[in-house]
Amino acid sequence: MQLDLNLLAALDALLEEGSVAGAAERLHVTAPAMSRSLGRIRRTTGDQILVRTGRTMTPTPYAIAVREQVHELLQQVQGVLAPNRELDLTTLERTFTLRWHDSLVALSGPALLAAVREQAPGVRLRFIAESSIDTPELRRGEVDLEANANRPTAPDIRADRVAETQHVIVVRQGHPLTRGKAVTAARYAAAEHITVSRRGRLTNTLDDALARLGLTRRVVATAPTEGTAFEFVRGSDLLVTVPESTTRPTAAVLGLALLPLPFELPSAAVYLSWHQRYDTDPAHAWLRDLARTALAPRPELTPG
Structure with missing residues (x-):
């Protein structure tokens, strides 16, 4: 049997108003149209629903028994189909999976978690490590937000x-x-380098920039994360070149020195990514807004 959800709305109105005319006015339809709907409801349920007693109509025992259930069902249907659903953060219970670059987790993860817990204590965040290969978790819905x-x-x-x-x-x-003279591109290239690459790549855009200057550098190792690279740097004459905003807090704690890059290199961007299925998801949109705020550059970390 094929069900018409419009009949649910009509039944709810009939049971609430107790008359065909009142239900028709409530749903902004004509009285004959509502009478036809009542006829279809009677045929579908096998019950009269409303019976005339004098000048009024009285619900049947069956109608009285299902009245609250019909109203609740209609509210649930409207909640599912409503284009703009209200989001109650105080009762929201959901787990979001975030695959962020490790330095972004260290720098912005605590601020995001604090904001989430303040507004929606029932929400949990799962930060997972980046993979060494491209993976389709965003498309499969296994990851909610990426940042890298x-x-x-x-x-x-x-x-x-x-x-x-x-x-x-x-x-x-x-x-x-x-020590000594200013850092030049030549001195920079002559030093021994460690690079950060989750895929173990020995070259990147730095080498392209140096090549345009007629220079090459010697990369002696790669590390999967910035934190790991810093441990190599702390105890040797290796150097690593990384984005400043994600580096400065950790470098200060480890007692490392930051030096300006002596040649031009495109700035390092941070992208927040998600699958289009979540475009209109209120809870996901709320989390995206908090993530944008957490990932935005902080005044104290901005060069200048």
Whole structure:
């Protein structure tokens, strides 16, 4: 049997108003149209629903028994189909999975979690590590939000550029580059480097920029995260080149020195990405707004 949800609305109105005319006025239809709906409801349920007693109509025992259930069902249907559903953060219970670059988790994760817990204590965040290969979790709905330097190219993935920063050189205190003459592109290239790459890549845009200057550098190792690279840098004359905004807080704690890059390099961008299925999801939109705020550059970290 094929059900017409319009009959549910008509039945709710009939039971609430107790008359065909009142139900018709409530739903902004004509009285004959409502009479036809009542006839269809009677045929579907096998019950008279409303019976005439003098000048009024009285609900049948069956109608009285199902009145509250009909009203609740109609509210549930309207809640599912409503284009703009109200979001009650105080009762929201949901777990979001976020795959962010490790430095972004360290820098912005605590602020995001604090904001989430203040507004929606029933929400949990799962920060997971980036993979060494491209994975389709965003498309499969296994990851809710990504944040890293990669701008997605797939048409069904949305992306906002939420921050950008310049690159800096990170070395230990007392490193040869911190002494004597100013750091030049040649001195920079002559030093030994460690790169940050979850895929273990030995080259990146830095090498392209140096090549335009007729220079090459020697990369002796790669590390999967910035935090790991810093541990190599702390105890050696290696240097690592990383985005400044995500680096400065950790470098200060570890007692590392930051030096300006002696040649031009495009700024490092941060993209917040999600699948288009979540465009109109109120809870996801709320989390995206909080994430944008958490990932935005902080005044104290902005160069200048």
